[in-house]
Amino acid sequence: ADVPILTIDGPSGSGKGTISRIVAQRLGWHYLDSGALYRAVGVAAGWANADLSDPAALARLARDTVIEFRTDGSAEPRVLVDGTDATDELRTETAGAAASAIAAVPEVRAALFQKQRDFLRPPGLVADGRDMGTVVFPEAAHKVFLSASAEERARRRHKQLSDKGLEVTIDVLLREIQARDARDAQRVVAPLKAAPDAVLVDSTGIPVEAVVERVLAMVTSPG
Ligand code: C5P
Numbered sequence: 001a002d003v004p005i006l007t008i009d010g011p012s013g014s015g016k017g018t019i020s021r022i023v024a025q026r027l028g029w030h031y032l033d034s035g036a037l038y039r040a041v042g043v044a045a046g047w048a049n050a051d052l053s054d055p056a057a058l059a060r061l062a063r064d065t066v067i068e069f070r071t072d073g074s075a076e077p078r079v080l081v082d083g084t085d086a087t088d089e090l091r092t093e094t095a096g097a098a099a100s101a102i103a104a105v106p107e108v109r110a111a112l113f114q115k116q117r118d119f120l121r122p123p124g125l126v127a128d129g130r131d132m133g134t135v136v137f138p139e140a141a142h143k144v145f146l147s148a149s150a151e152e153r154a155r156r157r158h159k160q161l162s163d164k165g166l167e168v169t170i171d172v173l174l175r176e177i178q179a180r181d182a183r184d185a186q187r188v189v190a191p192l193k194a195a196p197d198a199v200l201v202d203s204t205g206i207p208v209e210a211v212v213e214r215v216l217a218m219v220t221s222p223g
Contacts, residue, residue: 004029004124005140006219007132011181011192012096013153014146015203015211020128022212027126027219032119033069034129034136035099037112039090040067040081042098055107062102062111106189109135130184133195142219144201145194146211150177152204 006029008020017033024031041058044050044065050057068080078087089095102108116136119125127136133143148156154174161168184192194200199218203211 002139003120003122004142004219005120005137006124006126006142006144006215007137007140007195007198008126008128008144008146008215009130009132009134009192009194009198010144010146011153011177011184013157013177014148015156015208016128016146018208019146019203019211019215020126022208023215023219024126026212026216027124029124029126030119030121032116032125032127032129032132034112034116034127034132036069036079036090037067037115038099038103038108039095040079040086041065041108041112042100042102043086043089043095044081045102046094046098052101055105058102058105059107059111062108067115100183104187104189109190130192131190133198134193135190138195143195143198144215144218145198146201146203148203150174150181153177 006023006027008016008023010016017035020033021031041062044061045052045058048061050061052058066080066082069077070080071077076087078085079090080086081090113136116127119127120137125137127140129136133140133145151174154170154177157173157177158168158170161173201211201214
């Protein structure tokens with residue numbers, strides 16, 4: 001039978017990563033963090049001093065960069081980029097900005113398409129990103145579009161940053177999030193939008209465990 005797929009798309013700060021990881025673990029399925037692939041290519045482009053205005057060079061980099069996920073029993077896998085542990089570097093704002101720049105290049109998206117498809121193996125796959133249900137795994141039987149209000153996402157981001165000892169006002173974060181939402185929704189290549197057959201889940205004010213239960217129920221309920 002076909003390998004079952006659950007796609008979870010949505011804006012950053014919607015809780016996608018957290019929810020996807022837990023759901024994949026509960027189901028015993030593989031997990032694809034597609035944002036990490038874009039971040040890895042963005043970081044590799046920086047290391048190689050690649051010309052960001054040369055789509056062919058970026059596509060080559062996207063195709064040839066070796067990206068490995070190592071789960072050594074800990075919750076968060078280490079990410080190796082061309083053999084170098086880049087886990088911490090991938091989480092930085094710089095890597096996020098680099099990812100979003102190279103993600104706008106159609107040739108890069110095409111080059112990463114097969115790398116993402118390769119994650120599809122039995123017994124199943126949870127794929128987390130922006131275009132998992134629309135472009136990369138359109139055949140998925142289970143699709144979630146996870147959202148949260150901009151205010152809630154700003155609050156979550158504020159908590160993450162202050163836990164790390166960084167002080168930024170919620171207001172500044174809110175304005176950044178609103179600007180990024182507008183950019184992501186309006187970009188020509190793979191704009192962020194829900195697949196027509198996705199179930200919209202708004203996580204505003206809902207505890208993680210309740211969102212996990214809701215998503216698991218979609219996958220395990222018959223029909
Ligand atoms: O999800 P994450 O914040 O790690 O993604 C980093 C960037 O990679 C996003 O801002 C987006 O521009 C890009 N991305 C994408 N398509 C995906 C996943 C991420 O364009 N499927």
